Amino acid sequence: MNENNTDTPSPEACAGEIFELSGSKFAPDVAAELWPKILRHKWFMSEKLGRDIGLRTACIDFIENMDQVHKEFMAYRQPDFLAEMGAQTVSREIWDTISDSQPPKQLVERRIILPLTEEKLARKHGVVPPKTIIFFGPPGTGKTHFVKAIAGVLSWWYIEIAPSMLMADGADKLGANLRNVMEKARQLEKAVIFIDEFEEIAASRDMATRIDKSITNEFLKQVPLLKNQGNKILLVCATNYIRQLDSALLRPGRFDCIIPVGGLDDEGRKTILRHYLSRLNTGDINIDQITALTDRFTPADIEYMFQKVAQLAFELEYRGKQDYKVTTETFIEVVAQIPPSLTDEIIEEFRQDSATYSRA
Ligand SMILES: Nc1ncnc2c1ncn2[C@@H]1O[C@H](COP(=O)(O)OP(=O)(O)OP(=O)(O)O)[C@@H](O)[C@H]1O
Ligand SMILES: [Mg+2]
Structure with missing residues (x-):
């Protein structure tokens, strides 16, 4: 039997089965809800113990430990839920x-x-x-x-x-x-x-x-x-x-x-600038000047600016056939092409x- 057993009998039949197996009486609608869980519990216990534990044992054990059983099963399924939901770790x-x-x-x-x-x-x-x-x-x-x-x-x-x-x-x-x-x-x-x-x-x-x-x-x-x-x-x-x-x-x-x-304030932009600058092939950089140039830039604008600077540096070295170092001048050239996202209207x-x- 697998975990997803689907052939659920009628509510009355579920109540009858559970009564016969365990001696416990449940209203048919409650029994109908419990029945698939009992089957799941049988599957789960059998997997855990490496042998078929039988429906009677599963049913009695389930009814005696309903809350605990649910918790255990959910803990067991956690890795599946994480995978299904695309859980990631972040640095x-x-x-x-x-x-x-x-x-x-x-x-x-x-x-x-x-x-x-x-x-x-x-x-x-x-x-x-x-x-x-x-x-x-x-x-x-x-x-x-x-x-x-x-x-x-x-x-x-x-x-x-x-x-x-x-x-x-x-x-x-x-x-x-x-x-x-x-x-x-x-x-x-x-x-x-x-x-x-x-x-x-x-x-x-x-x-x-x-x-x-x-x-x-x-x-x-x-x-x-x-x-x-x-x-x-x-x-x-x-x-x-x-x-x-x-x-x-x-x-x-x-x-x-x-x-x-x-x-971002100046310090906020400077921190992001430093972060992205560390990935470039840089020469003479005046970070205060670049910070001033990027007033009203969002982090997304800054990221975009760095992409453009990196691409420009790459192409210039490719064409010039010699080491190209990014300097403040490179930023001045690129910033001119990027309108800041934060306008007066958006800020207000x-x-x-x-x-x-x-x-x-
Ligand atoms: N403090 C930061 N340092 C470095 N990069 C940052 C910083 N904050 C944001 N970024 C980068 O800027 C870009 C835009 O940020 P993010 O996607 O978080 O913005 P958002 O507010 O979620 O945007 P949206 O509203 O479009 O979803 C991302 O690529 C992100 O990595
Ligand atoms: Mg977002």
């Missing part, structure tokens, strides 16, 4: 590419990392580590990068759930797929579950014409389930459009923290959103 070093001055690094450290790493002290003072977080901010400001950095610094699994994955079977399956993913997620230990482009699935009910509106309701059901679970799971959702999210989701009690991820909108929605 700790990502955290170090973010300057202390780059918001919200210090906030994330105080509110998320420390309560999870200094558990005893947090418990002593009644600090409850957040379990559900929203990052919002303009495109390219480093939201995804922050989530990965958190997983890396905690040494937890990083699991990214794309809305397209949840919508793969059509809009009407969105709620069911979300429930399915969250059920698996709740069985995990030490995992950061990241839902990017959250507005795609959680837009305000008045705006959500494309998708089934029940998704917000499903989400509202899943969040408390996740919070009640004792294990170490962090659900992080990111969006560029916080205003579009259903206000029911943004109310206190749903998401523990709503955190803006905005522009983000400032307003930060004032309206932030909650730590």
